Amino acid sequence: MQAHFDVIIIGAGHNGLVCGALLAKRGKRVLIVEGSAATGGAAGTHEFAPGFRASTAHLLHLMPRALITALGLEQQGLRFAATRMPTTALSAEGNHLSLAADAVAAASPADAAAYPAFTARFTRLAGALRPMLGAPPPRLGTDAWSDRIALLKLGWQVRRLGRRDMRELLRIIGMNAYDLLEDNFSSPLLKGALAFDATLGANLGPRAPGTVLTWLMRQALESADGNTGLAQPVGGMGGLTDALTRAATAAGAEVRTGTRVERVLVADDRVTGVVLGSGESLLAPVVVSNADPKTTFLDLLGPEHLDTGFVRKVDHCRARGVTAKLHLALDRLPAFLNLSQSALKGRLLFSPSMAYLERAFDAPKYGEHSAEPALEITVPTMNDPTLAPSGQHVLSAVIECAPRDLRAGWDGSKDAYQALLLDRLEALAPGLKESVRAVELLTPLDLERRYGNRGGHWHHAELAFDQFLFVRPVPGAAQYATPVQGLFLCGAASHPGGGVVGENGRLAAQAVLAKAV
Amino acid sequence: MSVKETELPHFKQPLLRTPFHNRARELSQHDSFVAWAGYTTVDVFTTPEQEYFAVRNATGVFDLTPMVKYRIKGPAAGRYLNHLVTRDVAKLKVNRVMYTVWCNDNGHILDDGTLFRLGEDEYWLCSAERQIDWLLDAAIGYDVTVEEVTEQVAALAVQGPTSCWILKQLGLAGIEQLKPFDIGRFAVEGVEVMASRTGFTGDLGYEIWMPPDKAEFIWDRLMEAGRLRGIRAIGSQALNAVRIEAGFLMPHYDFVSAESTVRLGRDRSPLELGLDWLVDFKKGHFNGRRALVAEQARGVARRLVGLDVAGNKPAHSALLYTEESGRQEIGFVTSALWSPTCKRNIALAIVNAPHFALGSKVWAEIYLNRELVWERRMVQAEVVEKPFFAPERRRVTPPADR
Numbered sequence: 001m002q003a004h005f006d007v008i009i010i011g012a013g014h015n016g017l018v019c020g021a022l023l024a025k026r027g028k029r030v031l032i033v034e035g036s037a038a039t040g041g042a043a044g045t046h047e048f049a050p051g052f053r054a055s056t057a058h059l060l061h062l063m064p065r066a067l068i069t070a071l072g073l074e075q076q077g078l079r080f081a082a083t084r085m086p087t088t089a090l091s092a093e094g095n096h097l098s099l100a101a102d103a104v105a106a107a108s109p110a111d112a113a114a115y116p117a118f119t120a121r122f123t124r125l126a127g128a129l130r131p132m133l134g135a136p137p138p139r140l141g142t143d144a145w146s147d148r149i150a151l152l153k154l155g156w157q158v159r160r161l162g163r164r165d166m167r168e169l170l171r172i173i174g175m176n177a178y179d180l181l182e183d184n185f186s187s188p189l190l191k192g193a194l195a196f197d198a199t200l201g202a203n204l205g206p207r208a209p210g211t212v213l214t215w216l217m218r219q220a221l222e223s224a225d226g227n228t229g230l231a232q233p234v235g236g237m238g239g240l241t242d243a244l245t246r247a248a249t250a251a252g253a254e255v256r257t258g259t260r261v262e263r264v265l266v267a268d269d270r271v272t273g274v275v276l277g278s279g280e281s282l283l284a285p286v287v288v289s290n291a292d293p294k295t296t297f298l299d300l301l302g303p304e305h306l307d308t309g310f311v312r313k314v315d316h317c318r319a320r321g322v323t324a325k326l327h328l329a330l331d332r333l334p335a336f337l338n339l340s341q342s343a344l345k346g347r348l349l350f351s352p353s354m355a356y357l358e359r360a361f362d363a364p365k366y367g368e369h370s371a372e373p374a375l376e377i378t379v380p381t382m383n384d385p386t387l388a389p390s391g392q393h394v395l396s397a398v399i400e401c402a403p404r405d406l407r408a409g410w411d412g413s414k415d416a417y418q419a420l421l422l423d424r425l426e427a428l429a430p431g432l433k434e435s436v437r438a439v440e441l442l443t444p445l446d447l448e449r450r451y452g453n454r455g456g457h458w459h460h461a462e463l464a465f466d467q468f469l470f471v472r473p474v475p476g477a478a479q480y481a482t483p484v485q486g487l488f489l490c491g492a493a494s495h496p497g498g499g500v501v502g503e504n505g506r507l508a509a510q511a512v513l514a515k516a517v
Numbered sequence: 518m519s520v521k522e523t524e525l526p527h528f529k530q531p532l533l534r535t536p537f538h539n540r541a542r543e544l545s546q547h548d549s550f551v552a553w554a555g556y557t558t559v560d561v562f563t564t565p566e567q568e569y570f571a572v573r574n575a576t577g578v579f580d581l582t583p584m585v586k587y588r589i590k591g592p593a594a595g596r597y598l599n600h601l602v603t604r605d606v607a608k609l610k611v612n613r614v615m616y617t618v619w620c621n622d623n624g625h626i627l628d629d630g631t632l633f634r635l636g637e638d639e640y641w642l643c644s645a646e647r648q649i650d651w652l653l654d655a656a657i658g659y660d661v662t663v664e665e666v667t668e669q670v671a672a673l674a675v676q677g678p679t680s681c682w683i684l685k686q687l688g689l690a691g692i693e694q695l696k697p698f699d700i701g702r703f704a705v706e707g708v709e710v711m712a713s714r715t716g717f718t719g720d721l722g723y724e725i726w727m728p729p730d731k732a733e734f735i736w737d738r739l740m741e742a743g744r745l746r747g748i749r750a751i752g753s754q755a756l757n758a759v760r761i762e763a764g765f766l767m768p769h770y771d772f773v774s775a776e777s778t779v780r781l782g783r784d785r786s787p788l789e790l791g792l793d794w795l796v797d798f799k800k801g802h803f804n805g806r807r808a809l810v811a812e813q814a815r816g817v818a819r820r821l822v823g824l825d826v827a828g829n830k831p832a833h834s835a836l837l838y839t840e841e842s843g844r845q846e847i848g849f850v851t852s853a854l855w856s857p858t859c860k861r862n863i864a865l866a867i868v869n870a871p872h873f874a875l876g877s878k879v880w881a882e883i884y885l886n887r888e889l890v891w892e893r894r895m896v897q898a899e900v901v902e903k904p905f906f907a908p909e910r911r912r913v914t915p916p917a918d919r
């Protein structure tokens with residue numbers, strides 16, 4: 001039978017779009033099939049109340065400059081409403097701390113010298129990992145020179161740090177953020193805020209091993225040359241993914257939204273295409289999945305095409321989302337206690353101490369949501385008024401922590417949790433509740449339903465040492481290719497992980513070009 | 518009778534006793550019991566030779582209750598099993614049995630065993646190892662239930678040239694109609710039993726499956742029915758001898774389950790064990806298929822073969838060499854026996870490529886302990902066809918009425 005496309009991509013999340021655009025640019029006939037009505041996945045922007053728009057992923061800070069350029073996203077309309085957004089660590093009492101170096105110095109003499117030195121060194125150490133994040137993970141135990149060279153390169157990057165930094169990197173890389181911060185700083189507010197970034201999106205509190213690794217990865221991408229810092233595209237994150245969609249179609253890719261893929265077709269141990277929800281079969285020798293590994297392997301492909309050991313690994317792959325998202329439509333600007341209005345153009349963190357944050361991460365262990373959540377708040381309308389009706393505002397808050405599998409079940413608990421969150425925000429910004437016109441609370445279960453990733457996890461699959469680099473998401477599928485010929489992964493669960501990065505999509509496209517078509 | 522000795526905490530629990538334990542103890546002249554899959558079972562009742570000849574010339578009865586049994590049920594049971602094992606289960610008809618192996622992702626054998634199709638959507642998998650974790654993980658995505666039923670079923674192997682006659686005598690009317698690997702259902706004075714024409718002896722024989730609480734009743738009736746046909750309870754030593762003659766593999770002797778190997782290269786693929794005929798590459802995907810396809814393309818590195826060894830000293834654990842000088846080691850014996858029926862000194866051995874071809878000559882290094890003095894012999898051996906013993910009667914239906 002005649003193939004309809006060279007490559008079919010399941011899902012138009014930002015990674016699927018990057019992958020599709022790059023393959024189309026290389027002359028491949030590409031179809032991107034998206035189940036929801038809009039492209040972008042978790043990096044899209046949606047209207048959550050009439051006239052009010054929000055993005056589940058609200059801050060762009062990881063995507064490499066080179067990728068934005070290579071895809072010509074600015075030519076496709078990508079604009080930034082804000083870059084290098086500052087961060088303020090909120091305190092309940094109103095003694096907030098700006099994370100700008102001079103502000104930290106003023107607030108805490110003890111940390112004055114430590115902070116810039118720590119940041120500089122941490123950035124240097126993270127830099128040694130950067131090349132690894134932009135390359136396919138080497139395979140272990142093979143005789144292939146490409147794998148050996150990749151491993152040598154990794155070793156070389158670390159060695160190049162010099163002896164003292166190399167030792168420091170090797171000392172801290174397996175540590176937890178709590179101990180590292182405790183060793184370096186005294187201000188609880190500063191430590192709480194830094195620990196928040198180290199653990200954001202993971203199901204790992206600051207005392208969990210491996211949280212220095214997740215923080216190093218974040219820092220490696222965020223501190224890359226030409227990076228925007230914390231940024232907000234015009235039109236929300238959807239501004240980025242809309243540009244990506246245009247880049248893909250301009251390169252010749254076809255994008256079909258509102259079309260769910262039901263099944264991946266296999267014949268003679270090779271992928272042959274997909275079956276859509278409508279029953280229609282589309283043929284292609286290569287299928288790239290932007291969906292998470294459980295959805296891809298267990299639902300779309302089916303265990304019958306896989307070996308049980310592999311299925312077991314996929315089944316055991318940890319993906320328990322604990323991050324929720326709250327969107328508020330406000331009829332006026334929120335007034336945080338003792339906080340300048342200009343600080344609302346930046347990012348607000350509420351994680352007043354590491355102990356507070358650790359407790360927030362404790363709750364999901366017992367199937368509960370934290371009654372005292374840690375928060376990352378932005379008011380996107382401060383930088384981009386188009387996101388709300390004139391004079392009105394959107395508050396966007398990441399919530400740590402609320403588990404996907406709430407013991408009491410979300411059905412009867414969501415309203416109460418929403419009320420609790422509003423109370424917490426009211427305490428920080430008195431009068432806020434009165435200004436609320438509409439609320440959207442997305443629990444991990446809602447996120448799972450909306451974006452189709454099993455577990456509703458930020459990274460699709462937990463980002464931790466045992467699901468990292470050559471074993472991400474699982475051994476046997478860590479180089480984008482999977483055990484079934486022609487089937488590839490490109491989503492957040494693949495290397496280097498979640499966040500609006502796009503590297504997964506780019507590296508998957510590379511793997512497709514190297515292996516197939 | 519309770520199968521479990523006591524309600525002691527698990528770490529204090531002695532080995533389980535099969536429902537035939539009391540009868541076995543009465544007949545055991547040596548009180549020689551060994552552990553098998555968590556049960557205590559008889560090693561030798563009288564002498565291995567006497568028990569061996571019971572199987573080859575009359576009928577031997579072996580208690581195979583400890584054989585691990587899983588019940589696999591559900592609309593997807595057939596598809597599930599086809600994914601699990603290397604043979605094409607779609608070809609297994611209701612009331613038929615199939616011998617097969619199953620592999621891990623690397624195409625290495627986890628176990629071998631027999632698969633019984635008891636109904637449209639119901640099967641038994643009988644195996645050497647407990648492996649519920651693997652079987653359950655293999656069930657991800659399949660509408661099946663997998664349950665261990667080892668303790669719910671008592672089983673006896675009734676094997677030998679007079680076995681059919683004896684079972685007819687016992688009341689299994691029509692058992693002579695069972696073809697090899699057939700399953701039939703019978704009643705003994707109202708007690709329902711299942712019989713399959715299967716076994717581990719390479720001879721005419723049956724396996725009888727019954728409820729544990731009827732085990733002693735059936736045992737007594739069976740022994741009575743066979744009294745004039747030389748029936749005799751046999752232990753695992755005699756069984757081991759007859760299975761070597763039949764060329765059957767014994768887990769822990771001829772191969773180790775890939776789940777329990779620790780050292781690299783100690784696990785075995787079906788191709789290495791010469792079980793190519795069990796591997797159906799055409800049926801679609803199954804566990805280990807990709808690895809086996811690659812191994813087949815590469816060619817196997819070693820193979821389990823039959824050896825005809827010179828002399829009459831069993832080549833237990835012998836290392837194998839290309840030459841008498843013993844310079845180049847090329848394999849080792851896994852099972853060895855002086856076969857009383859074949860009058861040959863036979864062995865099963867793992868031999869490295871390319872020395873495993875039929876007709877290859879190798880040298881075996883045999884150690885003999887003679888009154889505490891060890892002697893070493895280098896004897897020649899030839900790679901020969903298996904099985905070593907395959908009498909027509911194992912297949913003839915109906916079997917001779919004797």
Ligand SMILES: Cc1cc2nc3c(=O)[nH]c(=O)nc-3n(C[C@H](O)[C@H](O)[C@H](O)COP(=O)(O)OP(=O)(O)OC[C@H]3O[C@@H](n4cnc5c(N)ncnc54)[C@H](O)[C@@H]3O)c2cc1C
Nearest residue numbers: 011013014015035041042057058059261452492498499500
């Ligand atoms: C609450 C929350 C806040 C976040 N905030 C930020 C942030 O501020 N900054 C940041 O960098 N990252 C953030 N992240 C992480 C980031 O959003 C994700 O890691 C990233 O968007 C994942 O992108 P993706 O393209 O790999 O997958 P997704 O965005 O999940 O896209 C997968 C797409 O595949 C589609 N799909 C799945 N199955 C099928 C099917 N069968 N047929 C058709 N289509 C299918 C889905 O509909 C979806 O569109 C946040 C995550 C969460 C959960």
